[in-house]
Amino acid sequence: MGISDVITLLGGVALFLFGMSLMGDGLKKVAGNKLELVLYRLSSTPIKGVLLGTGVTAVIQSSSATSVMVVGFVNSGMMQVKQAIGVVMGAILGTSITGWLLCLSDLSGGSGWIDLLSTSTLTGLVAVIGIVLRMAGKRQSTMAIGNILMGFAVLMFGMSAMSGAVAPLKESAAFTGLLTSFSNPFLGILVGIIFTSVLQSASAAVGILQALAITGAVTFEVAFPIIMGVAIGAAVPVLLSALGANICGRRTAFVYLLIDMLGVAIWASVFYAVNAFAHFSFLTMPMTTVSIALLNTLFRLATVVVLTPFIGHLERFVCFLIPDKHGADPAQLEMDRLEERFLQHPALAIEQSREVTAAMANTACSNLMDALQLIGSYSDKGFQHIEEQEDTIDRFEDKLGTYLMKITVKSLNTRQSEEVSKYLHTISDFERIGDHALNIAECAKEIHEKNIVFSEQAQHELAVLEQAIREILHLSVDTFIASNVEDARRVEPLEEIIDTLCDEMKSHHIDRLQQGVCTLNQGFVFNDLLTNFERVADHCSNIALAVIELQSDSFDTHEYVRSLKMMKDESFARYYDEYKQTYAL
Numbered sequence: 263m264g265i266s267d268v269i270t271l272l273g274g275v276a277l278f279l280f281g282m283s284l285m286g287d288g289l290k291k292v293a294g295n296k297l298e299l300v301l302y303r304l305s306s307t308p309i310k311g312v313l314l315g316t317g318v319t320a321v322i323q324s325s326s327a328t329s330v331m332v333v334g335f336v337n338s339g340m341m342q343v344k345q346a347i348g349v350v351m352g353a354i355l356g357t358s359i360t361g362w363l364l365c366l367s368d369l370s371g372g373s374g375w376i377d378l379l380s381t382s383t384l385t386g387l388v389a390v391i392g393i394v395l396r397m398a399g400k401r402q403s404t405m406a407i408g409n410i411l412m413g414f415a416v417l418m419f420g421m422s423a424m425s426g427a428v429a430p431l432k433e434s435a436a437f438t439g440l441l442t443s444f445s446n447p448f449l450g451i452l453v454g455i456i457f458t459s460v461l462q463s464a465s466a467a468v469g470i471l472q473a474l475a476i477t478g479a480v481t482f483e484v485a486f487p488i489i490m491g492v493a494i495g496a497a498v499p500v501l502l503s504a505l506g507a508n509i510c511g512r513r514t515a516f517v518y519l520l521i522d523m524l525g526v527a528i529w530a531s532v533f534y535a536v537n538a539f540a541h542f543s544f545l546t547m548p549m550t551t552v553s554i555a556l557l558n559t560l561f562r563l564a565t566v567v568v569l570t571p572f573i574g575h576l577e578r579f580v581c582f583l584i585p586d587k588h589g590a591d592p593a594q595l596e597m598d599r600l601e602e603r604f605l606q607h608p609a610l611a612i613e614q615s616r617e618v619t620a621a622m623a624n625t626a627c628s629n630l631m632d633a634l635q636l637i638g639s640y641s642d643k644g645f646q647h648i649e650e651q652e653d654t655i656d657r658f659e660d661k662l663g664t665y666l667m668k669i670t671v672k673s674l675n676t677r678q679s680e681e682v683s684k685y686l687h688t689i690s691d692f693e694r695i696g697d698h699a700l701n702i703a704e705c706a707k708e709i710h711e712k713n714i715v716f717s718e719q720a721q722h723e724l725a726v727l728e729q730a731i732r733e734i735l736h737l738s739v740d741t742f743i744a745s746n747v748e749d750a751r752r753v754e755p756l757e758e759i760i761d762t763l764c765d766e767m768k769s770h771h772i773d774r775l776q777q778g779v780c781t782l783n784q785g786f787v788f789n790d791l792l793t794n795f796e797r798v799a800d801h802c803s804n805i806a807l808a809v810i811e812l813q814s815d816s817f818d819t820h821e822y823v824r825s826l827k828m829m830k831d832e833s834f835a836r837y838y839d840e841y842k843q844t845y846a847l
Contacts, residue, residue: 274423274473277416279466285413288406308348308573312566315352325357325464325496329518330503334603337504337511344577346514351521351566351573357496358562360465361472361555363414385422389415445483445545447530454491464496468558472551480554483545489558490530493522493565508598513580520580525565593654596621600665608672612681615666619685619692620743622658623805625651626692627739630699630798634728636706637791648703655696662689684808688742691801691808695735698794698801705790714787717779723767723847724791730760730845731795738802741809753806755837759845760799764792766847 319328332349335341341349392411399405444450458467471488474480497519504515537545549557569576599618604611629651636644666686674682708714716724734756741750771788774780780788 270423274420275466275470277420277423278469279420279461279463281413281415281417281420283413285410285417288409288413308344308570311345311348312352312355312570315349315354316356317352318349319353319356320359325353326462326499328353328356329500329515330603331607333500333504333507333511333514334601336514337507337598337601337603343510343513343517343580344573347517347521347573347576348570350514350518351570354493354496354518354521355559355562355566357464358468358555358559361468361551361558363417365472365551365555385415385418388418444488445481447487447534450484450487451491451494451526451530454488454493455495456491457488458492458495459498462499464492467492467495468554472554475549475551475554478548480549481545482547482549482553482557485549485554485557486533486561487530489554489561490526492558493562494519494526497522503603509584513584516584517576517580520576521565521569524569525561528568529561529564593621593625593657597658597661600661605668605672608669608674608678611665611669611672612678612685615662615669615682615685618658618662619689622655622662622689622692623739623742625658626655626695626699627735629655629696630702630735631732633699633702633706634732636703637709637724637728640706640710645703645707648700652696652700655693659689659693681812684812688805688808691804694801695798698798701794702791705787705794708787712787714784716784716788717774720767720771720774720780720784720788723763723770726845726847727760727763727767727792727795730756730763730841731798734760734799734802738805742805745809745812747810750806750809751833752837754803755834756841757799757803758838759841761796763845763847764796767792770847 315328315332319325329350332341332346332353336343336346388411392408392413392415395408396405396412397408399408444453454467457470458464461467461470468489471480471485471492475485497515500515500518504512507515536542547553596618599614601611601614604614629648632644632651633648636648663686666682666689669682670679734753737749737756738753740746741753768789771780771785775785
């Protein structure tokens with residue numbers, strides 16, 4: 263085997279890996295951006311998880327990619343470790359599909375119709391169709407199909423190049439001797455592990471083994487341990503992906519390695535123990551691309567079948583190996599949903615952003631409710647809690663803002679771009695509500711420390727306004743979380759009522775000052791409270807308008823506000839009159 267053959271072999275490997283990548287990317291695009299969402303939503307039982315993991319891996323042509331995605335699901339709290347184990351098992355099985363596609367390289371030419379089924383003719387035909395679709399296609403889906411076909415053609419050309427480069431090795435005694443040494447189970451497994459760890463792809467490792475099999479020098483006793491080693495080596499990229507994951511993410515990544523190691527331990531022990539007595543005659547049988555694909559699939563299928571009933575035990579074992587020594591902060595668990603891995607899947611990333619924004623909204627709402635409680639019953643402990651929650655809300659905004667900006671640089675459709683834009687605007691409103699909660703708490707602290715007592719009329723007015731603030735806040739947060747447009751339309755009329763209440767209360771306060779009922783000292787904190795209440799209502803209005811615009815693609819927010827306030831449409835007038843009666847001073 264000369265230097266030109268070595269270069270041809272390396273070129274074939276490069277084409278093979280590039281073809282796999284191109285085909286996998288095209289398949290993901292054709293499958294749609296909901297593929298990942300379907301994976302985690304429908305993996306509620308172990309069997310569903312195995313089937314979905316197999317299907318998704320067959321589509322994207324990478325067990326590592328599927329498993330890394332699942333590690334992200336678990337790390338973000340979207341999926342439990344027990345659910346993930348089933349999907350990982352499916353991924354381990356699904357990656358064997360690529361080997362069957364490579365069996366097409368065994369097709370040889372003949373005459374007539376048979377010649378059309380030869381590898382070179384079939385690959386050339388697929389390449390021509392693929393490049394036409396890629397260059398002439400107007401739609402993204404058509405171009406993606408072109409990429410799939412081009413990826414398949416490149417993969418097959420790479421396979422042919424590898425097969426041609428290693429063909430002279432069938433006459434090499436040194437090569438045959440080297441392969442024979444791999445029949446030692448321990449050495450064969452080690453070679454498979456190292457080879458797959460370097461390539462970062464079990465499919466590629468099996469594909470290269472299939473190319474070597476064309477020389478006729480690869481026997482069953484050589485192929486079996488290498489295939490077992492390939493299975494273990496495929497866990498390396500998954501383990502690397504979990505370096506920055508939380509405890510559950512690391513457990514999920516380790517499960518991939520654990521399953522493969524148990525599969526190797528079980529079947530190697532059974533096979534070689536039986537062979538010690540039975541002395542299998544097929545050990546020296548030369549392998550073909552088809553027999554290697556079959557062996558790879560049977561080994562993985564047998565592992566999955568045997569271990570699936572023990573998913574619960576696997577979960578407990580991995581939890582024992584990787585214990586959780588520290589309790590998790592609930593807010594941090596929510597923020598952990600913003601997985602960097604999901605940025606490659608915008609639909610998932612946006613869905614998780616929505617969930618975390620909802621958690622931020624509930625935190626801001628709860629903090630404001632607590633701040634209102636302090637006005638009537640102040641405590642230092644309550645004030646400290648509000649300060650801590652305000653820090654949490656700020657962390658929410660920082661984490662969400664950074665994550666959403668990363669999503670914006672991805673390839674998004676119009677709807678997704680609008681969603682990201684609205685979330686970016688809305689989180690600032692929730693953060694400002696958190697700021698006003700702290701301001702209100704500081705007002706409560708001042709009232710407590712200075713022993714300020716409002717007049718009965720002022721207390722009554724504040725009670726009415728507080729009730730309106732509670733309603734508008736709950737209304738805006740609930741409509742955001744549920745995307746309820748009808749309830750969102752109630753917010754703007756209530757916001758205008760609150761503005762009117764604040765104006766009336768300021769006017770009444772001036773009258774009380776003139777009458778000597780209230781003092782300037784009371785007036786400063788009173789006006790501070792009114793200002794914060796009014797600002798909270800404004801931010802609630804912004805949130806409701808964002809919900810309405812998200813549900814109306816061609817909606818103009820400014821035009822909506824102008825028509826509501828100036829034209830007073832029927833629904834606005836109805837809600838306004840309702841709230842005017844409810845919150846009359």
